[in-house]
Amino acid sequence: xxxxxxxxxxxxxxNDDQLLRYSRQIMLPQMDVEGQEKxxxxxxxxxxxxxxxxxxxxxxxxxxxxxxxxxxxxxxxLSNLQRQIAHTGDRIGHNKxxxxxxxxxxxxxxxxTVCITEKLTGDALQQQIAAADVVVxxxxxxxxxxxxxxxxxxxxxxxVSGAAIRLEGQVSVFDPRQGNTPCYxxxxxxxxxxxxxxxESGVLAPLVGIIGSVQALETIKLIAxxxxxxxxxxxxxxxxxxxxxxxxxxxxxxxxxxxSAEKR
Numbered sequence: 001x002x003x004x005x006x007x008x009x010x011x012x013x014x015n016d017d018q019l020l021r022y023s024r025q026i027m028l029p030q031m032d033v034e035g036q037e038k039x040x041x042x043x044x045x046x047x048x049x050x051x052x053x054x055x056x057x058x059x060x061x062x063x064x065x066x067x068x069x070x071x072x073x074x075x076x077x078l079s080n081l082q083r084q085i086a087h088t089g090d091r092i093g094h095n096k097x098x099x100x101x102x103x104x105x106x107x108x109x110x111x112x113t114v115c116i117t118e119k120l121t122g123d124a125l126q127q128q129i130a131a132a133d134v135v136v137x138x139x140x141x142x143x144x145x146x147x148x149x150x151x152x153x154x155x156x157x158x159x160v161s162g163a164a165i166r167l168e169g170q171v172s173v174f175d176p177r178q179g180n181t182p183c184y185x186x187x188x189x190x191x192x193x194x195x196x197x198x199x200e201s202g203v204l205a206p207l208v209g210i211i212g213s214v215q216a217l218e219t220i221k222l223i224a225x226x227x228x229x230x231x232x233x234x235x236x237x238x239x240x241x242x243x244x245x246x247x248x249x250x251x252x253x254x255x256x257x258x259x260s261a262e263k264r
Contacts, residue, residue, distance in 0.1 A: 013033075013037075014033070014036065014037065014040070017110075018036075018040070018064070018110070021064070021108075022036050022063075022064050025063065025064070030224070030226040030227065031224055031226065035224035035225070035226065036064060036224075038223050038224050038225070039063060039064045039065050039066065039220065039223055039224060040064050040065075040066045041066055042065050042066055042067070042133045042134070042223045043065075043066065043067040043068075043069065043131065043132050043133050044060055044065050044067070044068055044069070044132060044133060044134050044135070044136060044219060044223075045069045045071065045128055045129060045131075045132040045134075045135045045136070046060075046068060046069065046070055046071065046136045046138060047071045047072075047120060047135065047136070047137055047138060047139055047144070047148055048071070048072055048137070048138035048139040048140065048144075049070055049071075049072040049084075049086065049096040049097050049099070049100040049138070050072070050074075050080065050083075050084050050096065050138065050140065050208075051080075051083040051084050051138075051164065051203065051205075051208030051209075051212070052138035052162050052163075052164060052208050052211060052212040052215065053070075053072070053086075053096075053100070053136070053138035053212070054084045054085045054086035054087070054100060054103075054208075054212065055085065055086075055208070055209050055212030055213050055216065056136050056138055056162075056212045056213075056215050056216045056219070057070060057086060057100050057103075057104055058085070058086055058103065058104065058107060059212075059213060059216035059217075060216050060219060060220070061104040061107050061108045061111045062107050062108055063216070063220055064108070064111075065111065065219075065220075065223070066111065066112060067111070067112040067113070067114070068104065068111060068112070068113050068114070069113075069114045069116065069128060069131075069132065070097040070100055070101055070104075070113060070114065070115050070116065071097060071115075071116040071120050071128070072095065072096040072097040072100075072116075072117070073095070073117055073118050073119045074095075074096050075092075075093055075094060075095055075096065076091050076092050076093065076094050076095075076096055076099050077092065078092055080096075082205050083203065083205040083208050083209075084096075084208075085209070086099065086100040086103040086104070087099045087100070087103075088103075095115070095117045097115040097116060097117055098115050098117065101113045101115050116128070121147065125147060125148070125151050126151050126154065126155065129148070129151045129152055129155045129157050130155040130157065132157055133157075133158075133222075133223060134157070134158050134159075134160060134219050134222050134223060135148060135152055135157055135158070135159050135160070136159075136160045136162075136215055136216075136219055137149075137159060137160065137161045137162065137184075138162060138212065138215070140163075140165075142188060142190065143190075145161065145184060145188075146184065146185060146188075146190055146257075148184075149161075149174065149183055149184035149185055149257060150185070150257050152174065152176060152183075153176045153183050153257050153258050156176045156177050157176070158173065158174070158175045158176070158177065158222050158229075159173070159174040159175070159176075159183075159184065160173050160215050160218045160219050160222070161173070161174060161184055161215075162211045162212060162214070162215040163211070164203055164207045164208045164210075164211045165201050165202075165203050166201055166202055166203060166204075167204055167207065167238065167239040167240050168207075168236070168237065168238060168239065169207050169208075169210065169211040169236070169237040169239070170211070170234060170235065170236045170237070171211055171214045171215055171218065171230060171234075171235045172184075172187070172230050172231075172233065172234045172235065172249065173218050173222070173229045173230040173231045173233075174231070175222075175229065175231045176258065178231060180232075180251060181231050181232045181249075181251060182232060182249045182250065182251040182252065182255070182258065183251075183255060183257050183258040184257075185252075185255050185256065185257040185258065186249065186250070186251055186252040186255045186257075186258065187234065187249055204239060206239075207237070207239050210237065210239075211237070214235070218230055232248065232249050232250075232251075233246055233247065233248060233249060234246070234247040234248075234249050
């Protein structure tokens with residue numbers, strides 16, 4: 001199990017290489033130098049380096065998030081290569097977190113990466129989430145999603161959640177720092193979803209890229225503190241008609257996760 005590492009502490013300014021690398025972002029008034037330095041000082045935990053986690057990790061690395069903690073216990077398989085763009089044919093059989101790390105280091109070698117190659121559960125999950133500025137859930141089953149959500153609520157760590165299957169995708173942000181917003185459990189009850197995986201139902205390759213890119217964007221907005229995150233809102237995509245829908249997510253006062261956390 002990878003050790004917990006402290007958040008990156010940077011000096012008061014970026015060096016010349018960083019200013020040039022991130023110049024197109026720094027030009028944006030919403031980002032500026034201050035926002036870029038927040039990215040460089042941030043730590044993000046990405047759980048799942050599959051179809052969603054690959055574009056999330058690659059875009060966050062390219063954008064300059066200082067430390068990426070990559071968690072996945074699975075190995076690269078030939079059937080993954082259709083959509084999991086951080087992996088390559090010569091890394092079939094390799095751990096997905098370590099495979100993604102190689103891609104990330106090629107994109108931006110100045111980024112710190114930590115690989116967790118065992119399943120994150122229990123105290124280890126709580127510790128990694130407590131050490132992160134943002135958690136990005138790129139997993140593909142409700143059991144793991146609920147465990148991540150409960151830990152994020154307990155540690156008051158923002159969660160960027162995404163899902164994609166067949167020709168449908170969705171993204172939302174659950175921020176327990178805001179007392180009036182829902183958590184993932186307010187949206188979905190605990191259900192058995194073993195038949196809802198990509199292996200069972202299929203998924204179109206570009207769909208996970210679209211949803212993963214939105215997750216990366218929402219993560220950057222949370223860290224740099226600009227714009228309006230998808231907190232309390234669910235964004236869904238029907239790829240057949242290319243129609244986006246936005247649904248308001250009310251908080252469930254009887255939620256056994258965030259409701260009970262509020263009472264403690």
